[in-house]
Amino acid sequence: MKFAHEFKETLERECFPDHWLAAAIPYSQLKKCLKKVQRELESLGLDKETLQQLLAEQTVSPNGEPIPLVRYNLDHASSRSLRPCLSIFVHLRHGQVIDAALSPASRAFLQRLSGAHSRPSAIDSSACTTPLATPSPDVSSDDNDEDTEGELERIEVPLVFDGEFFNILQTDVDSLDALQQQEEKSMEAEIKSLGAEVSAVVGPPKRLAKSDLNRWREIFDLYVNAQVFFSSHELDHGSRSSVKAVQQLVWFQKQVQTRGLLQSFKVPSSAVAYSRFLQLNATLLQNLKFQEINKTAITKILKKFDKRTSLGASVTFRSAIRSRNFLAGSVAKKLCAQLSQEVVSTVPRAEDYDCPICFSIAWYPVRLRCSHLFCVRCVIKMQRENKKHCPLCRDEGVMNADLNNIDKSLEKFMKQYFRKETEEKQRANEIERGMEIFGDQYKHSSCVLM
Ligand SMILES: [Zn+2]
Ligand SMILES: [Zn+2]
Structure with a gap:
């Protein structure tokens, strides 16, 4: 199944709330934008093969060190937007690209590009577009000229749709971040109030007052053993996938049922607290699923981007992106720690x-x-x-x-x-x-x- 389809289907199937759906990665929009990125690059003669070739080549800096011929960065143009910058470093003499290591195709491309840039502004000293003289068709006449190695010039390739693509992505990561923060807050509040409710039904057994201490102890022992969202076992240490979390949660509920723990509750509010506990786990699971599918969407679209442009954005984007919540960690890990601290530990364990x-x-x-x-x-x-x-x-x-x-x-x-x-x-x-x-x-x- 194509990922676009799978993504859409998952979002529909899981019945996520509407405001979550509004924050989901706009995968099809990004795919359309990616087509424009590709066309734009091709119109500059930068199809993926040419780019791949250029990205593999090196040139020499003024102090004699090898540097990559092409550099692709995602810079922060402002606090809110990313600005992709594709720069090419070439040595020019009399407007001619003279880097000997270049393949003829690369040299021809750079020649074209430097020519194209020289025309609109002859002497423009801006950082990105370096002025270049009109190229002369006669390259061989300079071959014997050994007194100069030419000037190292940086040519920035202007990319409009590339910027649009990454701004869509960053904007969406921002809204996923905000959503997650909001969800964490509401779950934190729910965990706190559930903790208070559970501690009320697990008071130490006294002669007259009823307590469900032992039943809750067994329930939480099972829950801790289930390691629903996070495993501390050596073999599979770390956060669980949503698929695994579902399995663990089902196992836990089955165990509670088999042991007849719910039927033996003595305090009526224990049953209410238990269903709240399950509901909280279900919400956590929904969050995990939503995060997972959106993270996959980002990985997939960046992979597609790289496949069509050879620009290596999968790596560049992850280091440039600002994401305090969504990409930074797992919601499950933090909330599970809180759940165990505020709810599970209300029942002391021997x-x-x-x-x-x-x-x-x-x-x-x-x-x-x-x-x-x-x-x-x-x-x-x-x-x-x-x-x-x-x-x-x-x-x-x-x-x-x-x-x-x-x-x-x-x-x-x-x-x-x-x-x-x-x-x-x-x-x-x-x-x-x-x-x-x-x-x-x-x-x-x-x-x-x-
Ligand atoms: Zn000691
Ligand atoms: Zn002892």
Whole structure:
């Protein structure tokens, strides 16, 4: 399928909002403009083959260094527009192109061009169009003249449609930038308000008040594992494509369904918060799709431009373009970080409170003077073995730790949020302690009962 068709079809199929569509890359307009660019260049004798040839050649600067014969730049004419500048550097003597390295065709073209430029303004010292004498048909008469190497002149090839093409593109990137900024803002606000809603339904379980803490914990565990928009795995690290994001999102929803998490919600507003959470993900996905297809449109049209002109605009445009949002990064990455910070982390995860020595929950939590956190068992063992240094920062604070180092507020928090984990750890500690005193035959009372 031709890309123009695919682009149009995608924009229609995805039901993007109208104001998004208004900001989409005007692909067909650019394609039409590209035809004019091509015609303009051809009218100057610069068809793509000639340009390709000229771009491959070099000339010599006044201080003897090799420089490219042709330079193609996209400069900023003003803060809003790009100005393409195609300059050719040639040595001229008596109006004749004398660069020996040039192919006969290139030399003939430059001769024509320098001739064409010399006529309208004989002595014009503007930076771009350098004055040149009317070319003489007799080139060979200068061949023996060795006292001069000729003047290096810069000829700027005037390009009207090339400028138009890049201004359409820059203008559109500007509106995509503005759109994205606006979308990010509204999603940020939605993430914030959702975060508040979720934290209201996941309060620590209390005797009378209902809480969906454990269900939300499971939901967010699944969501974190799904890595919908961004992968932290070594194999495919980085932003996901929209196709992959859809797959991950479907997997996540299926898991939530299979485990019957929604049916077991106890707080009615949990269901509302969950559907808002899904909606937010859907909006993020729409944004990703819209960005993706527009970025592809830019890549495709620039590739077409280069194929028809040989000017290498794919590279030049990307370095000249100003795009703070749209081309600068991925909307998903930034918003996902915010989503995990403001929504997912409203549900504390036990893993975040693991003891770095035994890798289970740091219960009872002992905070050394260096502020690193360990479970009480591991601290006692370190003290018995006379290990003075904190394993994380080598501070000599281990032997000084006593009951005062128990982090009381964290202890309370852990009891509230990780009841199951702390009780398990407590039992494991008691068993270990019992074995230390009574030997391997020791059986914990709760084990005996079981
Ligand atoms: Zn430990
Ligand atoms: Zn430490």
